[in-house]
Amino acid sequence: EPEVTQTPSHQVTQMGQEVILRCVPISNHLYFYWYRQILGQKVEFLVSFYNNEISEKSEIFDDQFSVERPDGSNFTLKIRSTKLEDSAMYFCASRSGTPAETQYFGPGTRLLVL
């Protein structure tokens, strides 16, 4: 069964450093998402991406965040200057196209900012 993959599984970084989280969505999917989950809290929407551009972003997704689909397979989330409060699990998700279609989640990247 096709699945969303994410790398790395864990990342430890110093405050102020840049991190890039990588995702490979399911190959025929058209819509891509990033979510985050701070430990002990709910899953929160960050950004949606379609047709090579951001279609919606949340208040969390400020100027420190950016997304890119640099080639036909990868979908990346960059945090330019990490803060302690960026420590969380980051999930990538993708779906094929119809509105009610399931979003499939990757296994996540656990980011720890020291």
Add this chain to the structure above:
Amino acid sequence: RKEVEQDPGPFNVPEGATVAFNCTYSNSASQSFFWYRQDCRKEPKLLMSVYSSGNEDGRFTAQLNRASQYISLLIRDSKLSDSATYLCVVNGGATNKLIFGTGTLLAVQP
């Protein structure tokens, strides 16, 4: 009012028990509803979509009441492997972003 509200639990039940989870959502324009399951430190996985007519998948039954903006999940004959956090999820807006509740923790005891 929170966009999606759930009782956080925990629900501690013996094997074989029937357990019900409830959820309310605030946006009456929401069109799609789901129950996801999340194991500790893992990604959310779709358990089932929720339809107005109600739907069943084996031991799991989901119901939607649009008038009350209320979603439920019933698990019959609980198994140890059902222990997880159950997330009530609503599709929010044109981009179909998912809006999650805080989740309800279920612990099935032997």
